[in-house]
Amino acid sequence: MIWLTWRQHRAQALATLIGLGAIGVFMLITGPRIASAFQELHACLVVPGQDCGLLHESFDRRFNSLQAVIPLFMVIPLLMGIFFGAPLIAREVEQGTHRLAWTQSVTRGRWAVAKIALVSVFTLAAAGLFAWMVTTWSSPLVAASGDRFGFGVFDLRGIVPIAYALFAVALGTAAGASIRKTVPAMAVTLGVFAAVRVAVELLLRPHYLPAQTVSYPFVSAGPRVGLGDWVISSRILDPTGRFISPDGRISVDPSALAHACPGISGRFPGKDEVGRCLTQLGVRIVDTYQPGSRYWLFQGIESAIFLLLAAGLVVFAMWLIRRRIS
Numbered sequence: 001m002i003w004l005t006w007r008q009h010r011a012q013a014l015a016t017l018i019g020l021g022a023i024g025v026f027m028l029i030t031g032p033r034i035a036s037a038f039q040e041l042h043a044c045l046v047v048p049g050q051d052c053g054l055l056h057e058s059f060d061r062r063f064n065s066l067q068a069v070i071p072l073f074m075v076i077p078l079l080m081g082i083f084f085g086a087p088l089i090a091r092e093v094e095q096g097t098h099r100l101a102w103t104q105s106v107t108r109g110r111w112a113v114a115k116i117a118l119v120s121v122f123t124l125a126a127a128g129l130f131a132w133m134v135t136t137w138s139s140p141l142v143a144a145s146g147d148r149f150g151f152g153v154f155d156l157r158g159i160v161p162i163a164y165a166l167f168a169v170a171l172g173t174a175a176g177a178s179i180r181k182t183v184p185a186m187a188v189t190l191g192v193f194a195a196v197r198v199a200v201e202l203l204l205r206p207h208y209l210p211a212q213t214v215s216y217p218f219v220s221a222g223p224r225v226g227l228g229d230w231v232i233s234s235r236i237l238d239p240t241g242r243f244i245s246p247d248g249r250i251s252v253d254p255s256a257l258a259h260a261c262p263g264i265s266g267r268f269p270g271k272d273e274v275g276r277c278l279t280q281l282g283v284r285i286v287d288t289y290q291p292g293s294r295y296w297l298f299q300g301i302e303s304a305i306f307l308l309l310a311a312g313l314v315v316f317a318m319w320l321i322r323r324r325i326s
Helices: 002-045 053-074 076-095 097-102 108-145 160-179 182-207 254-260 271-280 292-323
Strands: 212-217 230-237 243-245 284-290
Touching (some): 002 076, 002 108, 053 076, 053 108, 076 108, 076 160, 108 160, 108 292, 160 292, 182 292
Antiparallel strands (some): 212 284, 230 243
16 A cells, blocks of 8 residues: 555656755755854844844845745645645545455555555655754845744744644645545645634734733833834823734824923924923833743644644544545
């Protein structure tokens, strides 16, 4: 069964290896340039009190175009589910070749386990290689931004891409066993995978652990700059404790400020004057955030969620194969 399964899926395996090779070549070309540019920026960042704004701006401008590859990398786990998982059972049932295996003293369970296990092991290896390449290549970019929780950063680094890929393959396998048609199973895999990923990212991830809150004066830069914390929301609080700006912005009337803070001059006070006045009035910023120290814990929690979903889908697919497919 292992040899047969390999022969059936060697084209997809070869295409995957070619794709990973192309990604590797791209990273080998761009990686040294990123690392070299980051060394200059890092030499500035490690000096306490050093103004690295111009270097940071130059670094971001130079490599800003690389953000275009994020959507391409994001679909890699999904493609594994579409082209490995969806046809795994559906194509066999659609073509009727599963009956030939079952008449050769191969039980349904053994047939399904061999196919699912081999494809899952290959997916694990390919996704692990992909995650390692992206993590290594993007390390200077992430270090420069200090953002490990952002969209397209958290999702592509560490261990979560492996869990995404295994979930996608299990989802495709279950969809194929249920629908028994390859193309519709691919479409269902695409839709459900995207929906689950969006739901987890927007609804669950910010709440894996209770968020922390910090309050600081309006003119302050905040106590956590550069520590890699994930700021979920930043709101402005007036002296009475009421949130006056849910989106972190504030609109003020210059004449009202001049009345409240006699030190303000002119009809159009400067930014510093406005900031000092608002601080004097007791206006402050309240941030809700997840500490950067929780990064690997969040990676583990999210990976566990998708691995549990994958296990449930495999059990469901096995039940369909044993009970519903004839």
